[in-house]
Amino acid sequence: MNPGIVVPVALFVCVTYAIKVCVDAVARRRMMQAGGSAELVASVLREEELRRRHSSLRWGIVLLSVALGFGLIQWFGWQDVTPGMVAVLAGATGLGNLAFFAVSRKLG
Template sequence: MNFGDLIPIVLFICIAYAIKVVVDARVRGRMVGAGGSEELVNSIMRDEEQRRRHSSLRWGIVLLSVGLGFGLIQWFGWQEVTPGMIAVLAGATGLGNLVFFAVARRLG
């Protein structure tokens, strides 16, 4: 893989993330400046924090299951991309999402 092609992609992702962070901060600032009730602002902030934690949990579980899928592919010694290999990865991703759903229901 040519790493020179990767630089514009990473740059685009960084710029998009920076724009998201700035927009989120401005929305929070306007919400506080609009004179909303303190209870409403605290509720929204708590909900946002919970969404962040759940997002981290989801990605952790999904990436762990995808890693296990890749481990299975390596263990079976598959070298070529086949429908079976893609099915293992898709199944691992789906299983990770289902595990997250079960964990999230238990937590919340």
């Protein structure tokens, strides 16, 4: 990996995530200072936790399906980027998203 490419991308991702965390913290603080009811604050925090769990579940399922797609590519011995290889990866990503949809419907 070329550090000239990886370092700026990683820096951008870290700065973006830090800004998101700060904005979320400020929003929670303002909600608490605005005198919102304890039920409202608790429900917002529960919903945020559920959203975070679903996000982790989605990425886990999608990355697992993409890994299976790469495994199929390796198993077939494909070396060059072909439309078939791209189709396998796109199909694996789509199947991962569909699996997440099915699981999330069962969860609630």
